[in-house]
Amino acid sequence: MAKLTKKQKEAHAKLDSSKSYGLAAASALVKDITNVKFDASVDLAIRLGVDPRKANQMVRGVVTLPHGTGKDVKVLALVTPDKEAEALEAGADYVGLDEYLQKIKGGWTDVDVIITMPSVMGKLGPLGRILGPRGLMPNPKTGTVTMDVAKAVQDVKAGKIDFKVDKTGIIHAAIGKVSFDAKKIEENANELIQTIIKLKPTTAKGTYVKSVFMSSTMSPSIEVEVKAV
Incomplete structure (x- = not known):
């Protein structure tokens, strides 16, 4: 010992x-x-x-x-172009869609929380093997799959x-x-x-x-x- x-x-x-x-x-x-x-x-x-x-x-x-939590939580918002400004204004660190899906596919997971919209979840399915084990897969039950992207980002940043x-x-x-x-x-x-x-x-x-x-x-x-x- x-x-x-x-x-x-x-x-x-x-x-x-x-x-x-x-x-x-x-x-x-x-x-x-x-x-x-x-x-x-x-x-x-x-x-x-x-x-x-x-x-x-x-x-x-x-x-x-x-x-x-006292931690600076890094948030990725995977959203369509019409929601990008809303996510950025709410404090998301990374905002986009296809370019970040490609980065994740390549192994990039340098974020703490991923927030997305219901319409985007279909694109995330194939990335489950990467995101799942890291606890990063968005889930409606945790409020990370929502149309109210701004509120979701603000909640996470505030300690949710x-x-x-x-x-x-x-x-x-x-x-x-x-x-x-x-x-x-x-x-x-x-x-x-x-x-x-x-x-x-x-x-x-x-x-x-x-x-x-x-x-x-x-x-x-x-x-x-x-x-x-």
């Missing part, structure tokens, strides 16, 4: 791994135990009591974090994120940066957790939210106290 560095030892010393912390305390602690020289992301890992293999227990959705339970029953999501004050981290985390709670499948039995862990890039994980749901 690799030896812990001095900073890692200091971080672990501040964390009692045998206990769980309230959301406010965890949000303050994650700042205290982060020692990297860059503005690290703060992440939540939420384990759910669902079976993702069953369609009626798949948990996915969108949430607009009240304080944004989509989440989906993975095959092990866990939702991973970035909810801010360690440079945020603790209250903003707490409020962003609470918004995500409450949104997920509202999406509880009627077919899910037993405890729904089994555990919540908060961490930052390269920090130890903090167990967040959750009530049985």
